Amino acid sequence: MGKLERLAINDEGFIFDPETGNSYTVNKTGFFIIKLLKEGKNEKDIVKALTEEFEIGEDEAKRDLVDFLEQLRLYGLVEAQNV
């Protein structure tokens, strides 16, 4: 099972990793991205969804996504091959 699949995420953006015992909070945007990642969406789909949901340009969406993914990687919440 991939790292993302095992995470317990509630509707308020609280994330618990049952394997390490660590917990995190994400904002609305982060929560939106994580949900899509868990559904198995790829980077392109997520960027598109972000532009539609938050009414922003593709470049900004891309930048924010790359930034967020890097954070997730830093905390060991996604593997490199996840996205």
Added chain:
Amino acid sequence: MYRVAVSGINAVDNPGPGVGIAKGLKESGLEVSIFGLAYDAMEPGIYMKWLIDKSFIMPYPSEGEEPFIERLLYVKTTYGLDAVIPALDAELPLFIKGASLLESYGIKTFLPTEEQFKLRGKDRLPEIAERIDVKVPETRIVTSYEELSKAVEEIGFPIMIKGIFYKAYKAFNIAQATSYFSSIVAEWGYPIIVQQVVTGEEMNVVGIGDGEGSHFGLVGIKKLWITSLGKIWTGVTVRNERLLSATERFVSEFKWRGAFEFECIVNDRDIYLIEVNPRFPAWVYFATGVGVNLPGRLLKAALGIEPERNWDYEAGKLYIRFTDDFVTDMSEFQKVVTRGEG
């Protein structure tokens, strides 16, 4: 009604496991009367009558086997005693050695063997780790300043300086390393363990080996908040399959019998074994609270009743320790001081 003695009822800032064990026993579904074995009239458990029905002051284990066993036999003949669950490292050798004698008087235990008990020594960790395919931090056993400097040079800073059973400090330079070395030697003697610092999540598993290679349940936790003495104050259950499998390998490889605590540092790649304790940890009630009543199961094993083996606990359960207080009569204290029981 089973009469069970429990030690380690020193519910202080460095708590013994006794009160947590007593709570588990009371919730086990068995009808139990709990006797506390204390070493000081001030041990709070003595006064916690809602959990510990009666308490006895014990002779120190260092006074030898005879007075210790005699005291237990006094409890047996005066009040009845079916089983003992010892919880302190210092008294375990006496109980292990005296187990068959106690058994012959009808006092049951469920303890590790003498050989298993010896594995608790930090100097035995590399051997355990190799047999169950986990790692240990690079380690040197030293008994002099020369050996200390050599070990520090080989391993590099930061570095852990540890006593063989107690105390552990992180040193960032040779002055700190030397000072920690001296203070541990002064308090606990030689040898000193010098160890590589490894990164990862510190996780512990509590369990009971059945003595035949399997177990009566495991619960894995991570400490979220600790006191200055390193004692857990809040924690969370985790399900780290690699760690739980390593613990099962430990139980099966050594045919572990009785309670144990398996302490590790876990990162993405490796599991580092830090310590094995041959008894319940002070936070053992955490296991009971998530549905794996290990103290109750240990008592059943001791009494010859087949314990449950399910251990499907949930990850993400929180453990909260807190301070509490109550008022009682001086006469309670007087009884303990003058009669040695109360």
